[in-house]
Amino acid sequence: MKFFILCFIFTKLLFANNYELKLYEHILPSIFKGKILIYTDSKSKEILENSKILTIVDKCSEANLLIGKNFNNLDELCKKTPLFTTSYKSYKNNKDSFGAFYWRKGRPQLKFKKDVIEKLNFILPNNLQKYVK
Amino acid sequence: MLNKFKVSNIFNLLAIVLVVLTFGIYNIFEETKKSIIETNKDSHITYIDNVTKNIATIVKEKTNNSIYTTLKQNANLRDNLEQFLYFFITDRYRYIYVVNKPTKDNSEFVFLLDGTKNTNEKSEFEESFTPLNIEKWNDAYKNQKALYFQQTSDVNDIWLTYLKPIVINGKTEALIVVDFSLKEHHQIVKSLLKLEDFFEIAIAFILIVFFIILLFSYIDSKRAKINEKLYKEISEFNLTLEQRIEDEVKKNREKDKQMFQQNRLAQMGEMIGMIAHQWRQPLAAISSTSSGMNLKAQLNKLDSSTAIELTTKINTYSKHLSETIDDFRRFFQEDKEKSETSYDAIIKNVLKIIDISIQNNKIELIEDYSCEDTFKTYPNEIMQVLLNLIKNAEDILIEKKIENPYIKILTYKQNNDLILEVHDNGGGIDENIIDKIFIPYFSTKTKKDGTGLGLYMSKTIIEDHCFGKLSVSNGNDGAIFQIVLNYS
Numbered sequence: 135m136k137f138f139i140l141c142f143i144f145t146k147l148l149f150a151n152n153y154e155l156k157l158y159e160h161i162l163p164s165i166f167k168g169k170i171l172i173y174t175d176s177k178s179k180e181i182l183e184n185s186k187i188l189t190i191v192d193k194c195s196e197a198n199l200l201i202g203k204n205f206n207n208l209d210e211l212c213k214k215t216p217l218f219t220t221s222y223k224s225y226k227n228n229k230d231s232f233g234a235f236y237w238r239k240g241r242p243q244l245k246f247k248k249d250v251i252e253k254l255n256f257i258l259p260n261n262l263q264k265y266v267k
Numbered sequence: 268m269l270n271k272f273k274v275s276n277i278f279n280l281l282a283i284v285l286v287v288l289t290f291g292i293y294n295i296f297e298e299t300k301k302s303i304i305e306t307n308k309d310s311h312i313t314y315i316d317n318v319t320k321n322i323a324t325i326v327k328e329k330t331n332n333s334i335y336t337t338l339k340q341n342a343n344l345r346d347n348l349e350q351f352l353y354f355f356i357t358d359r360y361r362y363i364y365v366v367n368k369p370t371k372d373n374s375e376f377v378f379l380l381d382g383t384k385n386t387n388e389k390s391e392f393e394e395s396f397t398p399l400n401i402e403k404w405n406d407a408y409k410n411q412k413a414l415y416f417q418q419t420s421d422v423n424d425i426w427l428t429y430l431k432p433i434v435i436n437g438k439t440e441a442l443i444v445v446d447f448s449l450k451e452h453h454q455i456v457k458s459l460l461k462l463e464d465f466f467e468i469a470i471a472f473i474l475i476v477f478f479i480i481l482l483f484s485y486i487d488s489k490r491a492k493i494n495e496k497l498y499k500e501i502s503e504f505n506l507t508l509e510q511r512i513e514d515e516v517k518k519n520r521e522k523d524k525q526m527f528q529q530n531r532l533a534q535m536g537e538m539i540g541m542i543a544h545q546w547r548q549p550l551a552a553i554s555s556t557s558s559g560m561n562l563k564a565q566l567n568k569l570d571s572s573t574a575i576e577l578t579t580k581i582n583t584y585s586k587h588l589s590e591t592i593d594d595f596r597r598f599f600q601e602d603k604e605k606s607e608t609s610y611d612a613i614i615k616n617v618l619k620i621i622d623i624s625i626q627n628n629k630i631e632l633i634e635d636y637s638c639e640d641t642f643k644t645y646p647n648e649i650m651q652v653l654l655n656l657i658k659n660a661e662d663i664l665i666e667k668k669i670e671n672p673y674i675k676i677l678t679y680k681q682n683n684d685l686i687l688e689v690h691d692n693g694g695g696i697d698e699n700i701i702d703k704i705f706i707p708y709f710s711t712k713t714k715k716d717g718t719g720l721g722l723y724m725s726k727t728i729i730e731d732h733c734f735g736k737l738s739v740s741n742g743n744d745g746a747i748f749q750i751v752l753n754y755s
Contacts, residue, residue, distance in 0.1 A: 222394055238390055239362045239383075239446060240418070240426070241399050264374060267395070 153242065154181050157235060158188060158201075161244075164259045166199065173212070175202035178220055203236075216254055232256060233265075275484040275491070282480040289473045293466050300459045307452050312429070316413060318355055319431035319443045325351060326365065326380075326443075332435045335367050338379050338392070345380060345392060352382025355445075361426070362446040366396060366404075368439065373405050379441055400428075407432055408439050418446070425450045523727070526707060530720040534651065537658060538595055541620055545591045549584040556580050595620065608646040610638050610678040610687050616646075617653045621661070630664055631673040638678035638685055642754045644733050649750070652725040652737070656689040656748045659721065663693035663745075685752045692744035701739060 158181075162170050173194040174182055178201050183190050191197045194212035203221040205212075205228075217231040225234035225245060232254055233246040246258065246266040258266065329344055330337035338345050352363045362383060366376040375397050378390040390396065398404050399418060407414050407430035415429040431443040560577045563569035614636070625632055657674060664672035675690040696704060696711075703709050705726045710719035729737040735752040 222391070226391075226394075238394075238396055239364070239388070239398075239444075241397070243397055245395070265397075267375075 154235065155185055157242070157244070158182065159185055161233075161262065162199065163187060164262070165256045170199060171197045172199050172201050173197035173215070174200070175204055175220075178202050216256075275487040278480055279484050282477045282484075285473060286477050289470055293470055296463070296466055300463060303459060304452075304456055307455055308449065311447070311449060311452060312415060315360075315415075315429045315445050315447060316431070318360075319413070319429065319445060322352065322355070322363070322365075322443050323431060323433045326433060326441070327435060332440075334365075334433065334435070334440045335379060342392075348380050349382055352380060353384055354382075356382050356384075358448070359450070360445055360447045362444070364390065364444050365433070366442050366444060367393075368441070369401075369405055369408060370395070374401065376404065376442070398428075404430060404442065408442055411439050423453075425453050526720055526724060530724045533720065534655070538620075541624055542591065542595060545620075545623055546588055549587045549591075553581050553584045556584070605643040605645055607641050607643055608649075609641045610685065611636055613646055613649050613653060614676060614678075614687075617650050617657065621654060621657055625657075625661060625674065628661060628665055629672070630661060631671070633673055633675040635675065635677040638680045638687075640680065640685060640754070642685055642752060644752060645728075648728045648732060649752075652728050652750065653687070653689070655721045655725050660689055660691035660693065660746070664691060667693055669693055683753055685754070687750045687752075689748045690742055690744070691746060693746060695741035695745050696739065698741070701741070704739060705737075 169189060170187070171189050171191045172182060173191050173196070179190060182188055182201065194200065194208060194215065197212070197215055200208075200212065200215050200217045201220065203219055203224040205217065205224075213230075217228060219225040219228060219231045219234040219236075221236050222234065222238065222243070225231050225236070230250060231247065232250040233244070235242065235244050237243065244262075244265045246262065248266050251258065251266065326334060326348060329348060338348075348365075352365075355363050362381075364378060364382060365380040367379050369376050375395045378392060378394045378396055380392075381390045383389045400416060403414060403416055411432045411434050413429070413431045415427050417424055418426045418428055425448050427447055427449055429445040429447060431445075432439045433441045433443060556577050560569060560574065563573060614634075618632075622632070657676070660674045663669075664674070669692060671692075673692055676687070677690070678685070678687045680686070700709075700711065704711070705722050707723040708719035709723075726737045729735045729750055729752075733752060735750060738749050738751075740747050740749070
């Protein structure tokens with residue numbers, strides 16, 4: 135029984151990770167022009183490092199995008215780097231984050247802040263417009 | 268009625284009953300399966316419906332029918348109600364929460380209460396939320412009717428969402444959401460589906476068996492028909508069999524009779540030749556004596572004593588001729604009953620007929636008789652056989668122009684068997700044909716001389732009439748014919 139539960143959870147997680155990676159690979163190239171250099175926290179790193187089109191960097195100063203939920207101790211230099219959060223809390227508390235992707239009650243949640251996107255001059259494709267609040 | 272009922276019919280009936288019964292059981296199973304699935308699911312849904320009804324009642328009571336406003340103003344009440352929701356959370360009921368009405372564009376709902384304890388998963392008050400299948404959420408909200416649906420279209424997905432609108436004064440104020448699992452229900456369904464698979468395989472197997480039985484039954488009925496036809500034919504044949512056998516026996520008797528007749532005619536032909544031999548000398552003597560008498564009479568030299576002497580001679584010759592006729596007549600008389608005789612008597616009578624012919628052909632006759640016993644048999648028939656064997660030996664010796672030809676007749680006794688053998692030095696019978704010489708119409712003689720019936724008739728006489736045995740073998744110089752008879 136435990137074996138089946140573990141298999142089920144593992145499959146779910148695998149599915150979730152793939153889902154997230156696919157989502158990032160769909161969204162980010164449509165917003166960012168050129169090479170996408172991402173500085174991220176450990177949780178998101180596990181997902182993003184499997185990507186062939188997104189590049190993970192070790193220093194936030196080298197990145198053109200921050201993805202994660204805990205960036206309280208960032209360098210001043212990095213604070214202007216666009217931030218995409220991975221939790222509702224960080225999305226809500228961080229006014230500079232332009233969007234968020236997280237799971238709530240087993241459902242994927244994608245959100246974009248209209249004012250920040252405009253401020254960053256990001257142009258979202260039509261299929262993502264419905265997630266702009 | 269019962270006799271006409273074939274075994275194949277019983278098999279057919281059993282096969283049909285089996286198939287009907289199987290389909291009947293399968294139908295009952297299908298109905299039961301549906302009923303179990305529906306009842307099991309309904310019981311889950313009914314339970315959830317009762318739980319959500321209770322939650323709705325409590326929420327309404329605690330918020331005085333103004334849910335959003337009361338909860339926004341009273342954080343303690345939110346905590347208490349969330350604690351209340353938490354009590355219902357189990358492995359089966361993963362998330363229980365309450366959301367407010369949808370946003371204006373119907374794309375989001377906001378959380379009012381969340382029974383989740385885990386801080387990472389717990390949603391905040393007024394947190395916006397985009398559910399999957401949002402159109403169903405909007406429907407539940409608008410239609411004020413509880414509904415449930417599977418979260419994804421994946422048939423293996425065990426997670427469902429139950430939506431219960433909280434309606435106050437005819438207006439939907441919030442939705443109670445329960446994310447629940449039908450894992451046990453799915454397991455029951457899976458077990459039933461496995462059972463259904465088993466049933467389907469069993470039905471397929473039974474159908475195959477059914478068709479095999481039908482096939483065998485068809486073959487069996489065909490065979491039965493053939494058997495019936497054959498039985499009919501045999502019955503009809505049996506009915507006429509006795510008559511047929513009688514007819515065939517009659518025909519055979521007729522044939523044998525004809526053969527006997529044919530053989531007798533042939534023998535008579537031979538006999539005439541033999542009579543001619545026998546008669547030649549006495550006739551010549553009579554002729555010579557009468558010519559002498561005639562001459563003496565013309566010369567007036569025939570006195571009474573000479574006339575008596577010569578007429579006595581003629582008388583003697585005529586008597587001899589008459590005896591010859593009697594011998595031949597006896598030969599052709601049919602034996603109506605067995606009579607006491609011996610080989611010596613039989614041989615003596617036969618030699619009276621053929622002796623002159625043997626002498627004329629300069630064939631040595633060797634006689635060696637050591638069986639003097641008398642026995643009961645048909646003497647004339649044995650004589651005919653012996654004459655035939657001696658005549659055959661004579662013919663072959665003449666035909667092959669054998670130097671120093673001989674015919675040896677011997678008799679002897681062996682245990683209770685009385686044996687008569689006719690040997691010759693004609694070189695014997697070819698081994699390739701020796702088995703065929705007793706077959707009717709088989710002859711080694713030229714067509715002119717042989718009918719091919721002599722040996723066949725001889726064998727029939729010895730074996731069928733006299734219950735003896737006639738056999739042939741090759742000796743050193745020629746053929747050996749052996750007649751074996753017994754005392755009775």
